[in-house]
Amino acid sequence: MRLSFHLVDSINLDNLYMMILSSGLKFAYTERQRFQFPDITASVGDPLLILGNSGKGKTTFLHLLGGLLQAHEGEIIINETDITRLSIQDLDRFRGRNIGIIFQQSHFVAALTVRENLQLAQKLSGNPVDHDQIMDMLARLGIAAKSEQSTYRLSIGEQQRVAIARALINRPKLLLADEPTSSLDDYHTQEVINLLEEQAHAAGSALIIVTHDNRLKEHFSHSVELD
């Protein structure tokens, strides 16, 4: 199942050297609630699993890596940019272009169709709206037929696929997934993990999965645990 990752010739050189790394990251909500995170690295074709039980700061770590929270100490380097040093405006722009996030529950802009949600993601990232690219992406995830539907009419599984499509439509350097498998049975867990790995690879994105789902451990050679 990890066969596709050894097809090095399908990866362009940029991506090969593209690394995500964090070091010395610290964040505190209050004096008591402090987090210190392990240093990590991830790159295209070498996904990283971050494991941790509730209360260990998984979501905080994910938000720090996604630039949704600003770290108090340490650095996060994505494609040679230290995002902890970016201004709010630059961070918004950087996030749009370089980071795709898949949340535990799939949410969309309710007023828009599946296709329009993807268009919005392209537009907000500052990329040109590319209809063909959107339809390709939807086709690759097997949901092309749903493109004109409202997102809330889709099944949970379909919604997750649309969320993956949206996270990857701008070919981000980093794809973050928050608990993508927590509510799935073994069969579907396998399916989603395959899908994530394949699609991240195809889009040239480094994949980081944050989860408490210990079943995933056996799928990934590279993992860290929060404690």
Add this chain to the structure above:
Amino acid sequence: MNLLLLSWKNLRERPLHTLMSVMLLTLGVSIISLLLILSQQLDGQFKDNIKGIDMVVGAKGSPTQLILSSVYHIDNPTGNIPLKEAEELLKHPLIKEGIMMAYGDSYKGYRILGTEHSYVQHYEGELAEGKLWEEPFEATIGAGVAERLNLSIGDTFYGSHGNVETEEGVHDEQAYVVVGILAPSRRVIDQLIMTPIQSVWDIHSDHGHEEEGHEEDEEEHVDEEDHGPEHDDEDKEITAMLLKWKSPMGMMMLPRMVDKETSMKAALPAIEVSRLTELFSVGRTTIEMIALAIILISGISVFVSIYSSLKDRKYELALMRTMGASREQLLILVLLEGIILGALGYVCGILVSRIGVSVLSFYFEEAYHYPLTQMIVSIEELWLLLAIMVIGGLAALIPGIRAFSLNISQTLADG
């Protein structure tokens, strides 16, 4: 998928809230726009038609009625005045010129006015067809009359007594013939049938004394009949005379002199018009206040609609930030919702006011022969557009600031 389109789609996502806000805005805008149009039209008509008329003399009675009847032709005349006295007044050194008018009859609700050619010149009337009246029972008609009554050169008609058409009152001995039609001027002459004063005298002498007016003196009535159909100058009467002074001194001297030393009454159009305008202004202010209150409430409705929807959409907005939207973009997105609502309310409001004008115009023309016409958007209404969009934007400002300062991490974690 630009922000404007997204704002629009968000509004469509909650149609009832949107409809409510737009309806309130529509109501407020249409009332204000109608007020603007009506007051502009009335002011315009009032001011336009008194231009160059310094004083009006007529029979004793209410000066307002005198102005309304002899300048605007919308009230009954106060009575008649002796021609002799009018001619004498014209000789006064402070009088520059005067135009005599004699009313009597009407045709299908349009007044037949016996007057001089200078009346048409005064209102800068121009002939569209034919010529001005020369002989008795020749009539030159205003553009509005020609259009509504479908009259053309050579047509004949009978006047009926007074201003209201009644079966009994038709003067069917002598028909008027249309000899000329004036071009539209947007002044009172559009709505008049004009003829030599002699026509009015002739028709009423044939009939015995049937001059227009409610303050008719029975004794006078008898006197007149004694003289028989052969009127001489001594007994001729006119209804009113429009006057222009030689100098502002006229205002100091003439009205008092006329009131004191003659059987006539002098009225100053400028004063009467401002008195009327003042009378209207109380009602106008009240309606203005109501309209402003409605606009205020609609502003609040816009605020409530956007604010409550924002609660449900917090996650959506945070999500947009993760996709690269800036805080400013979210602010604009929310402000645009308010501005779109304002613009929609404005467009609907203007449409409603135009429909209102058409309906009112119908009644106005029926009652006063004053059509209202306002189809283009006036400067004041453009300011109104700006004001409504600002109100929409202001109503959306607080929700917009909330969107701007949204804590995305917290919102996403709360899911």
